[in-house]
Amino acid sequence: MTPEEFRRFGHEAIDWVADYLRDVRDLPVLPDVTPGDIAKQLPSAGPAQGEPMNAILRDFRELIVPGLTQWNHPRFHAYFSVSSSGPGILGELLCAAVNVNGMLWKSAPAATELEQVALDWLRQWIGLPEEFFGIIYDTASMSSFHAIAAARELADPDVREKGMTLPLVLYTSEQSHSSIEKAALALGIGRNNVRRIPADAKFRMRVDLLRREIEVDRAAGRKPFCVVATVGTTSTSSIDPVPEIARIAEEHGLWLHVDASYAGSAAIVPEFQWILDGAEHADSLVLNPHKWLFTPIDLSAFYTRRPEILRRAFSLVPEYLKTADGGRAINYMDYGIQLGRRFRALKLWFVMRSFGRDGIAAILRAHVRWAQELASIIENHPDFEVAAPVPLSLVCFRYRGTDDQNRRLLDAINASGVTFLSHTVLNGRFTLRLAIGHFAVTWEDVMTSWRAVQDAAVTIAK
């Protein structure tokens, strides 16, 4: 493909994307496919000779897109509603073109410095103190992995050389994300050494039980080393009492990691800045702009006030990567397991500049207001009930019926193609989740989704 061919097909691709952003509401959110449907339309071997780009783009449009769940659809309300805005997409395009690897400052000076600058802007917007050092990882799974690895390093400085030898214990809420347990098992800590502290009626970690568990472990000769609090849990968006957890962490010398992957962005809105109360005492915090900040997947923003510990845990510089900048420049490869680092900061910078802080705050504020208005509509409907508090933009609710009816309701809603919801289990009961978060979602979209829920409920009731 010559640069001129790239220009031609690039314009074609941009037109497709513009049309897609304009018309995505016409697509079913969840495609009507079964496993194998897409693969069987594709050749079983790659082509010996190159194929023309118009055939490739046609197959993308005709075979691939109809087989995708449309995450960038404003009525995608499952899991968390993420979205990829125009400025973010342009950032990704340009990132792919320059194709730098920001492993070292020298290998991509502007990428390293823009990562520091953009994360510092974001730090100010969410109200974290200045001493927090920012680094971008791919996903929250990896951000939390690095947090727990740094905590492990602090608790046992021999671990790097000798491997795991101490019985280290990690604390988190039973409502915390599975990535915390995954990190613990990957790091050789073991699931048996992860204490899942029960939550209260509002799905927040019970600090009395946290304190008790720590004392039990201490008495038994084990070594508590880390506590992970969640601001915006996956099931219900509940917010752990971080200030109290921070006090316990300080008392017992535990690393405090705050998982604000989804909800952290809300702290940009002045009236929601309280959700990060206590996080100023944390050792680390994660917030995913690819969740609720209109940035294409993937981009996870990680902050720590102890970058030297993270660096001690991961720095390993072979001869072929040594540079003469010694000390003056940040080499981000020293702060993580991944050597290859895309220029992710670019898209975040595009998004922050294009929307501006107030623009972002206005959209997030609307999402929360709509979630709360929807909750109030649901609460007043005779056939439905709200299943958890709605502090932010996620509504958990149930049809007043059996678990099986709720399960069938969810399938019927999603089969409509109008909207896509997901589920969780709360207090042992199957519960529907409706998350609002797309940069272009409207109140009308929310009402369209709610109508789809009610329509499906009619079918279920039969």
Place this chain on the structure above:
Amino acid sequence: MTPEEFRRFGHEAIDWVADYLRDVRDLPVLPDVTPGDIAKQLPSAGPAQGEPMNAILRDFRELIVPGLTQWNHPRFHAYFSVSSSGPGILGELLCAAVNVNGMLWKSAPAATELEQVALDWLRQWIGLPEEFFGIIYDTASMSSFHAIAAARELADPDVREKGMTLPLVLYTSEQSHSSIEKAALALGIGRNNVRRIPADAKFRMRVDLLRREIEVDRAAGRKPFCVVATVGTTSTSSIDPVPEIARIAEEHGLWLHVDASYAGSAAIVPEFQWILDGAEHADSLVLNPHKWLFTPIDLSAFYTRRPEILRRAFSLVPEYLKTADGGRAINYMDYGIQLGRRFRALKLWFVMRSFGRDGIAAILRAHVRWAQELASIIENHPDFEVAAPVPLSLVCFRYRGTDDQNRRLLDAINASGVTFLSHTVLNGRFTLRLAIGHFAVTWEDVMTSWRAVQDAAVTIAK
């Protein structure tokens, strides 16, 4: 940004990329900047109000691009020469637009199935047996991390629950990539339990010493569990004797992981398929299309014949991610630590189809031929010597002088902006590395770079 504004600025961005691809040779490969130069041109806080996109694109062009090391420049010969081709860039653009997260089959059916299909095509092209299961991770660091984690799981099925308790020992060559040691320290194995087996005169792992070390560890009551062989080491592109290593691995029940991150792509060329001899006996293998397969960073292709072990190591499905597909569909989240998964397969599929197998083979064949021709030119030059065999597209060489002169030579070459080389240390001596790998590099580029080396040498000699 409305869809129509996206269209307008998208066309502008595409034109910039097309111009960039056409004119990138006019840019210095390594920018003339010092730490802080870029950051100080940027505001210290993000804007409250959104800014116009033309200002953002202008700053990208004027402040960011001149501060980047141009990895997508055909005369970028440092580290490994990676490149981002037009079809790959279009794939990334479309990936960002649809913005799916392929954690579950259901969350992105076509992304999951295309990942299987594209990796199967690539598997056939490099001649791996059919039983190898493919999965895409972000980087080779993570691919090798998952390989070693699976090996750990096989060696100690209690590790998931109880954490690391056995003294597990890993073997790799002293020439292997730093990511292997990083994975071992992250996984709680400890650097003391990584045996870095000395290499022979051609920088290949010495199998006699591998065997001896395993026996010593066995005798001491430690548990050998994994050996990592490298096909294309970072310093010299040497190729470990995989068939013999595979025999030892089988004898001792070790997991064999083959790190072919850079060189694996060469197996697409019929006359280089031998480089993967023995890999058919491996438990896992990694190959990075974002290295020598014209695919934008990041995309690491991982293959294993034991996906069930990988799954046992990492599967952890919380209620909110349970789906009803049970067994019929692959949920890639079960095979790794990262829950968020971009639709990386798309760009690989675009690249494979657009170039075709023969088209890719022709380019890689030329890269190797040029590297060998350059080596022969260097060998015949009175002031230079070739420092390692050149089996593929990397030339290691030295100026016949002191280490300090070679160091100054490298700085002078890179300061020219004409080309960018990196270094390593071989047999205790500072050595220059020139890697050829860009999709659009020409013999003329190689000669231009070589002239820049000679010109710089004149300065040094003074």
